[in-house]
Amino acid sequence: MVAQVIDGKAFAAKVRAQVADQVAKLKEENGITPGLAVVLVGEDPASQVYVRSKGKMTVEVGMNSYEHKLDVDTSEEDLLALIDKLNNDPAVHGILVQLPLPKHLNEDLVINSIDPSKDVDGFHISNVGLLGTGQKSMVPCTPLGCLMMLRDHHGSLSGMDAVVIGRSNIVGKPMAQLLLGDSCTVTIAHSRTKDLPDVVRRADIVVAAVGRPEMVPGDWIKEGATVIDVGINRIERDGKNKLVGDVDYASAAERAGAITPVPGGVGPMTIACLLANTLTACCRANSLPEPEGLTA
Numbered sequence: 001m002v003a004q005v006i007d008g009k010a011f012a013a014k015v016r017a018q019v020a021d022q023v024a025k026l027k028e029e030n031g032i033t034p035g036l037a038v039v040l041v042g043e044d045p046a047s048q049v050y051v052r053s054k055g056k057m058t059v060e061v062g063m064n065s066y067e068h069k070l071d072v073d074t075s076e077e078d079l080l081a082l083i084d085k086l087n088n089d090p091a092v093h094g095i096l097v098q099l100p101l102p103k104h105l106n107e108d109l110v111i112n113s114i115d116p117s118k119d120v121d122g123f124h125i126s127n128v129g130l131l132g133t134g135q136k137s138m139v140p141c142t143p144l145g146c147l148m149m150l151r152d153h154h155g156s157l158s159g160m161d162a163v164v165i166g167r168s169n170i171v172g173k174p175m176a177q178l179l180l181g182d183s184c185t186v187t188i189a190h191s192r193t194k195d196l197p198d199v200v201r202r203a204d205i206v207v208a209a210v211g212r213p214e215m216v217p218g219d220w221i222k223e224g225a226t227v228i229d230v231g232i233n234r235i236e237r238d239g240k241n242k243l244v245g246d247v248d249y250a251s252a253a254e255r256a257g258a259i260t261p262v263p264g265g266v267g268p269m270t271i272a273c274l275l276a277n278t279l280t281a282c283c284r285a286n287s288l289p290e291p292e293g294l295t296a
C-alpha cells in the first residue's frame with residue numbers, strides 16, 4: 001500500500017481562507033475586528049520567527065495583531081500587569097504568551113493569569129479541565145489541527161483504535177482527550193511504555209509527538225493506518241540540515257493508508273488553528289454563533 005499524503009499546507013490554507021471569510025463577515029455585519037495579542041519575552045531566535053509569522057498571518061486574515069516584545073529581564077510583576085491590561089482590553093480577543101519564558105518567570109503562574117476565554121493556546125488550567133470533562137473550551141492549536149485533519153480524512157473517528165505517542169501537556173494529553181471526545185479507544189504511550197512497537201501495531205490512528213527523529217519505523221505501522229506526525233526535528237544528513245518527523249516517513253508511507261509529511265503536515269495547521277481559536281474567542285465574547293468546522 002502506498003499512503004495518501006495528508007497535505008497540511010493546503011489544508012491550513014483552506015482553514016485560513018475560512019477564517020478570513022468569517023472575519024470579513026464579522027467586520028461587515030457586526031463592525032467587529034478580532035484581535036490577537038502576542039507577548040514575547042526575550043530574544044530567543046526560534047520564538048522570534050514564530051511570533052513574526054503569527055503576526056503576519058493574523059493580519060493576512062484581516063485580524064488586528066498586537067505584538068508586545070519585552071526585555072529578557074522583564075519582571076514577573078510587569079509581565080502580569082501587561083496580561084491584566086490585555087485581559088481587560090475589549091479589542092483583544094486572544095492572548096498568546098510565547099513559550100518558553102526566561103527561567104526567572106513562573107510559566108504556570110503567567111499562563112494561568114490569562115483570562116481563560118482569551119487563552120487561544122488552550123493552556124490555562126480551566127481550559128484543560130473543560131476539555132477533560134468534554135465541555136466547551138479553548139483547545140490547544142496543534143492537537144486541534146491534528147483532529148481537523150483526521151476528521152477531514154475519515155469523517156467519523158468513532159470506535160477507531162488510536163495511539164498517541166507522547167504525554168506532554170501541549171500535545172500528547174490534549175490530543176488524547178480530543179480523540180476520546182470523538183469516541184476513539186485511546187492509548188497514551190510514552191517513554192516508559194512496554195513494547196511500544198506492539199502498542200503502535202494495534203492502532204488505526206497513530207499520532208507521534210515525541211521529539212525523536214524518525215523513531216517510529218514503518219514496520220510498527222498497521223497496514224492502512226493513518227499516521228499523524230507532530231515531531232519537528234532538525235538533523236544533519238548528507239552534509240545538509242533537514243527537518244524530519246518522529247516517524248520514518250519513507251518506510252511508514254509504504255504501510256500507512258494516509259500520512260502527514262514533515263515539513264508540510266501538522267506544522268502549518270498549528271498557526272491556522274491559532275487564528276481559528278482567535279475567531280472563536282471573538283465570536284464567544286460577542287455572543288455570536290461560533291464558526292462551523294473550526295472548533296473541536
Ligand code: NAD
Nearest residue numbers: 142166167168171190191209210211230231232266267270
Ligand atoms: P515533550 O518533550 O514535552 O514531550 C515528549 C513526550 O515524548 C514525552 O511525554 C515523553 O514521555 C515521550 N517520549 C520520549 N521518549 C520516548 C520514547 N523513546 N518512546 C515513547 N515516548 C517517548 O515534547 P512536545 O512538546 O510534546 O513535542 C513533541 C514533538 O512535537 C517535538 O518534536 C516538537 O518539536 C513537536 N511539536 C510540533 C508542533 C507543530 O506545530 N507541528 C507543535 C508542538 C510540538
